[in-house]
Amino acid sequence: TQLLEQSPQFLSIQEGENLTVYCNSSSVFSSLQWYRQEPGEGPVLLVTVVTGGEVKKLKRLTFQFGDARKDSSLHITAAQPGDTGLYLCAGPNKPRDDKIIFGKGTRLHILP
Amino acid sequence: GAVVSQHPSRVICKSGTSVKIECRSLDFQATTMFWYRQFPKQSLMLMATSNEGSKATYEQGVEKDKFLINHASLTLSTLTVTSAHPEDSSFYICSARPQGGGKETQYFGPGTRLLVL
Numbered sequence: 001t002q003l004l005e006q007s008p009q010f011l012s013i014q015e016g017e018n019l020t021v022y023c024n025s026s027s028v029f030s031s032l033q034w035y036r037q038e039p040g041e042g043p044v045l046l047v048t049v050v051t052g053g054e055v056k057k058l059k060r061l062t063f064q065f066g067d068a069r070k071d072s073s074l075h076i077t078a079a080q081p082g083d084t085g086l087y088l089c090a091g092p093n094k095p096r097d098d099k100i101i102f103g104k105g106t107r108l109h110i111l112p
Numbered sequence: 113g114a115v116v117s118q119h120p121s122r123v124i125c126k127s128g129t130s131v132k133i134e135c136r137s138l139d140f141q142a143t144t145m146f147w148y149r150q151f152p153k154q155s156l157m158l159m160a161t162s163n164e165g166s167k168a169t170y171e172q173g174v175e176k177d178k179f180l181i182n183h184a185s186l187t188l189s190t191l192t193v194t195s196a197h198p199e200d201s202s203f204y205i206c207s208a209r210p211q212g213g214g215k216e217t218q219y220f221g222p223g224t225r226l227l228v229l
Contacts, residue, residue, distance in 0.1 A: 031216050042116075042205050042220035043156070088155060092215050098144065100218060104155045 003027070004089055004103035012109040016078055021106040023089035024071045030092055032072045033100070034063055037086040079110045115139055116208050118221035125196055126229055133191045133224045135206030141186035142208035146218065147179075150203040162189045186211070196228040 005024045013019055023032065031050045035043035047056050049065035049072060056063045060083075062075040076083055086105045093099040115138040125131050135145055143164050148156040160181050162168045168181035180192040189208075193200055203225050207218040 033216060035220075040203075040223065040225065042118075042207075042222045044220070045218075048216050098161060098215055099146070099158055100215070101158070102155045107153070 004032075004091060004101060006087075006089060006103035006106050008106060009104065010107045010109075012111060013079060014111050015080060018075065018077050019079055019108070020073055020075045021087055021108070022071065022073050023103055025091075026070065028069050030069070032065060032069075032089055032091045034072070034074055035088045035090060035102075037088060037105075038084075043088055076108075079108075081110045081112045084108060084110050114210070114219045116206065116219045116221040118204075118206055118224050120224060121222065122225045122227075124227045124229065127197055128195055130192055130194045131196055131226060133193075133204055133206075133226075135189045135191070135208065135221050137187045137208040137210075137219070140208075140210045140219075142189075143186065143211050144209040145183060145189040146207045146209075147181060147189075147191050148205045148207070150205060150223075152203075156205060159191075193226065196226070198228045201226055201228045 007022050033048045034046045037043040047063045052067045052069045054065045060077045064073045086107050088102050088105045090100045090102045093101045117136045119134045145162045147159045149159050150156050158171050159174045160168045160170045162181045162183040164183045164186050170176045183189040203223050205223040207220045209218050
């Protein structure tokens with residue numbers, strides 16, 4: 001089973017600041033996904049990255065897939081209280097596997 | 113599009129009783145559905161993979177006789193927690209993969225909060 005390590009586990013910053021959270025593995029992933037989950041709700045897909053070195057932008061969120069496809073980062077510019085939530089990265093357990101595994105997540109809290 | 117619902121959203125039951133949770137894909141057909149469990153402040157842990165018309169595949173450490181899964185149609189999967197105990201209290205989330213969807217494609221339900229007294 002492949003593992004996804006997310007860091008930091010917790011992050012609390014002021015509104016308007018920038019931040020980056022990371023998702024790392026010793027294994028190569030064919031793709032990685034980022035989800036955001038709010039308390040009491042299911043995860044919502046933000047983005048899927050597939051190509052090594054790929055960068056995708058979603059408004060103030062920038063996602064990058066490492067060249068070797070072993071890691072990914074999420075950068076948020078000018079964080080807002082609405083960005084508060086649990087950010088999870090996920091990827092296929094094995095190349096031909098049906099299952100997706102999740103990292104433990106980064107719990108982000110943006111202070112107004 | 114691609115909406116997945118779960119029912120109930122919350123349930124409280126007494127120890128020893130059974131609880132059924134439904135997962136429905138509202139606007140697409142799903143050959144595969146997944147059931148996850150999430151304890152407070154933790155990530156999602158896959159419990160089982162459910163394929164329509166066949167037996168579910170359970171992850172290591174998940175008791176198939178305790179967590180009964182039925183995927184009788186392309187839009188409905190159910191998880192029954194039998195003889196529930198307080199340690200089964202958790203947030204149960206399902207996801208559904210559309211027919212023909214790639215393995216990265218899963219749409220998640222809103223979750224069901226189970227509290228066993």
